Amino acid sequence: MVEIRDGKKILVTPVTEDDLKDIKIGDIVYLSGSLTTCRDVAHRRVVEEGREIPVDVRDNAILHAGPIIRPLDNDKFEMVSVGPTTSMRMEKFEYEFVKTTGVRVIVGKGGMKENTARACREFGAIHCVFPAGNAVVAAVEVEEIERAEWRDLGMPETLWNCRVKEFGPLIVSIDSEGRNYFEEKKVEYNRLKDEQVEKISREVGFIK
Numbered sequence: 628m629v630e631i632r633d634g635k636k637i638l639v640t641p642v643t644e645d646d647l648k649d650i651k652i653g654d655i656v657y658l659s660g661s662l663t664t665c666r667d668v669a670h671r672r673v674v675e676e677g678r679e680i681p682v683d684v685r686d687n688a689i690l691h692a693g694p695i696i697r698p699l700d701n702d703k704f705e706m707v708s709v710g711p712t713t714s715m716r717m718e719k720f721e722y723e724f725v726k727t728t729g730v731r732v733i734v735g736k737g738g739m740k741e742n743t744a745r746a747c748r749e750f751g752a753i754h755c756v757f758p759a760g761n762a763v764v765a766a767v768e769v770e771e772i773e774r775a776e777w778r779d780l781g782m783p784e785t786l787w788n789c790r791v792k793e794f795g796p797l798i799v800s801i802d803s804e805g806r807n808y809f810e811e812k813k814v815e816y817n818r819l820k821d822e823q824v825e826k827i828s829r830e831v832g833f834i835k
Contacts, residue, residue, distance in 0.1 A: 630659075637793060641686035642731040644751030650799055652808035656755065657795035658688055658732060662769075664787040665689040666712055668780050670720040673727055681776040682788045684730040690757075691717055691735030693783025696772070706769040706789065710762030711736035714743075714754065722746040738800055738809030748805030755797035768794045 628639040629646050638646065640660030650656060663682050672678045694709035714735030717724070721739065724730070725746035733743070733754045743754055757765060774788040800808045 632793075635793065635795075638688075638732060640688060640731075642688070643686065644731075644803065647731070647751060647753055647803040650753060650802060651804075652799050652802045652806045652811070654799045654802075655796045656799060657793040658734070658797060659792050659794070660790065661687040662734070662789050662791045662794060663687065663689050664692045664694055664709065664785070664789075666691050666693060666784060667716055668784045669777060669786055670717050670724055672777070674720040674723045680728055680786070682774060682786050684728050686729060686731045688732035688734060689730050691733070694762075694766070694787060696782055696785075696787065704772040704775060704787070706766040706772060706787075708762040709765045709769065711757045711759065711765075713737050714739050714756075718742050725750050725752050734794075734797060738807065740807075740810075744801050744805040744807050747801045747803055751803045753799055753803055754801040756800050757795070757797055765794065768792060 630637045630639055635657050636654065637657045637659055663684055669680070673680050691712050691714045692709050693712055695707040697705040697707050699705055711734065714737055718739050719742060721733070721743040722745055731752050733752065734757055735754070736756060736759050739754055747753055768791050769789045770792050771790045772787055773790055776786040776788070778785050
């Protein structure tokens with residue numbers, strides 16, 4: 628479901644493929660509902676080892692992150708810091724991961740490549756970027772940690788299933804059509820750079 632509140636576009640889990648059709652690269656969205664931290668080793672377990680992920684992320688969201696967690700009483704936890712980690716490390720797994728789990732929203736840091744873009748296009752998912760350097764702000768947007776699975780992986784790699792409220796801002800880097808904001812901007816910036824280099828070279832040609 629998509630809600631508009633105070634000018635914010637908020638994705639509320641569960642998110643359907645239809646919910647994402649009007650969301651394009653460069654859009655800024657927020658997320659409310661279910662968000663599960665999931666990074667390198669969890670991806671390996673699902674894709675390379677064929678293990679079933681113990682948190683149902685179908686039509687929900689994952690966050691590439693290794694959070695800092697404070698244990699509380701009665702097997703409860705509190706989020707202290709949850710900054711995104713570099714998504715590109717998951718690039719080689721992401722097509723199979725999305726296909727297998729049905730995850731709908733992937734959040735991380737930096738761009739991803741064709742493997743992820745193909746998954747988003749074929750299975751109706753998106754990849755978003757949470758601004759780096761705001762790990763404590765992100766933790767404030769976590770209302771509760773509801774489950775912790777695969778704890779044997781240690782704190783950074785455990786699947787921390789959280790309930791979040793207006794988690795963001797999230798910049799859409801790959802949309803459900805498979806358009807890739809980072810790759811498209813890279814082409815544009817290189818064209819502008821080449822134009823400026825050519826112009827400057829003409830101006831300072833006398834130096835040669």
